[in-house]
Amino acid sequence: MTIAQLKIHDFRNIAFADILPSPNFNFIIGNNGSGKTSLLEAIYMLGHGKAFRHQLSSRIIQHNKSELVLFSKITSSTHNTHNVGLSKSRSGENKIKIDNDDGFKLADLAKLLPMQLITPEGFDLLTGGPKYRRAFIDWGCFHHYNEFILVWNNLRRLIKQRNALLKNVTSYNQLMPWDKELIPIANQVSQIRADYIQQIQDEIINTSHDFLPEYVIDCQFYQGWDHSVNYADLLVEHFQRDKLLNYTTIGPHKADLKLRVDNIPIEVLFSRGQLKLLMCALRLAQGEFYAQQKQQTCLYLLDDFASELDLTKRSLLAKRLKLTGSQVFISAVDQEQIQAMIDENDKIFYIKSGIISA
Numbered sequence: 001m002t003i004a005q006l007k008i009h010d011f012r013n014i015a016f017a018d019i020l021p022s023p024n025f026n027f028i029i030g031n032n033g034s035g036k037t038s039l040l041e042a043i044y045m046l047g048h049g050k051a052f053r054h055q056l057s058s059r060i061i062q063h064n065k066s067e068l069v070l071f072s073k074i075t076s077s078t079h080n081t082h083n084v085g086l087s088k089s090r091s092g093e094n095k096i097k098i099d100n101d102d103g104f105k106l107a108d109l110a111k112l113l114p115m116q117l118i119t120p121e122g123f124d125l126l127t128g129g130p131k132y133r134r135a136f137i138d139w140g141c142f143h144h145y146n147e148f149i150l151v152w153n154n155l156r157r158l159i160k161q162r163n164a165l166l167k168n169v170t171s172y173n174q175l176m177p178w179d180k181e182l183i184p185i186a187n188q189v190s191q192i193r194a195d196y197i198q199q200i201q202d203e204i205i206n207t208s209h210d211f212l213p214e215y216v217i218d219c220q221f222y223q224g225w226d227h228s229v230n231y232a233d234l235l236v237e238h239f240q241r242d243k244l245l246n247y248t249t250i251g252p253h254k255a256d257l258k259l260r261v262d263n264i265p266i267e268v269l270f271s272r273g274q275l276k277l278l279m280c281a282l283r284l285a286q287g288e289f290y291a292q293q294k295q296q297t298c299l300y301l302l303d304d305f306a307s308e309l310d311l312t313k314r315s316l317l318a319k320r321l322k323l324t325g326s327q328v329f330i331s332a333v334d335q336e337q338i339q340a341m342i343d344e345n346d347k348i349f350y351i352k353s354g355i356i357s358a
């Protein structure tokens, strides 16, 4: 999938832009504060309905404007073309249009525009809480298992209801009807996640090895409770504690992906540059697995590409990205940082005070 045309209206400091990106690499060059991240955020928003740095629409819509509008013409590997439009008002309401039809959901956008984001803030994937790794796992589950979104939504609803109920119940029996519904859903979500991780595990290990050949990364899925124990029994066992905390302390909403080297958590062991390389390896592994399974490339967005990486690692990452044959958007403050990566099919966009020129 590639973006053949992108139009932006009133997105942060970009009042208007209309660009025709290359299906290969697109470099976005500009000084600090020129709008590079904003451009990447606009693309990200087309696939997610929200920006990656700020959730509040008032932060994303250009000052003194009432809404932002994004439009893109996207082309699939089978040369199908879709027109995707998204507008967001100050109240946060999204309007999505696909091929001139309304009534689409964010999940429809996400299916149409799969993308992998690599930003300096993206270290959260490795150093932040388990929710970042769950989001990583669930991206794959969403794209590879049609039933996942439904069971995942049910799981969220049931956990929320259970937490609310915990405030009022006095014995476990009162929770039982909810848990009867929750247990099979929890097991189903965990089963899908485990299956997905098992499938991409080799891809993760191999890609990590390309970037960090001196380490053997161990990647283990934790489903949110000890897998040798029955979830139903654990819910009974943890009832008093859950009741005290008004919160369900175990379950798939606590799942994680544990990344270690020789049993040492990578966030303790690795330097910043190594963490960035591992983050790139995970994103690439996921994107590549998607491409193999779907016969369709996914998009890569790399903000502040050069940060934390030395020259050798930058060219290694560039080489690996070129091999994917995907459309890639890369921002950098200085053309020198990306000069060695530019091929004849690539495009460079210069951005100054929100104005983009090719």
Ligand SMILES: Nc1ncnc2c1ncn2[C@@H]1O[C@H](COP(=O)(O)OP(=O)(O)OP(=O)(O)O)[C@@H](O)[C@H]1O
Residues within 6 Å of the ligand: 011, 012, 013, 014, 030, 031, 032, 033, 034, 035, 036, 037, 038, 039, 058, 059, 060, 061, 062, 063, 333
């Ligand atoms: N809602 C808004 N309306 C107009 N301008 C905004 C809005 N929000 C932020 N800006 C401005 O947009 C500019 C571009 O920010 P952006 O983060 O895209 O820059 P950048 O090129 O990525 O910079 P850096 O190299 O420092 O990362 C900033 O100067 C910021 O003040």
Ligand SMILES: [Mg+2]
Residues within 6 Å of the ligand: 036, 037, 038, 303, 304
């Ligand atoms: Mg930036």
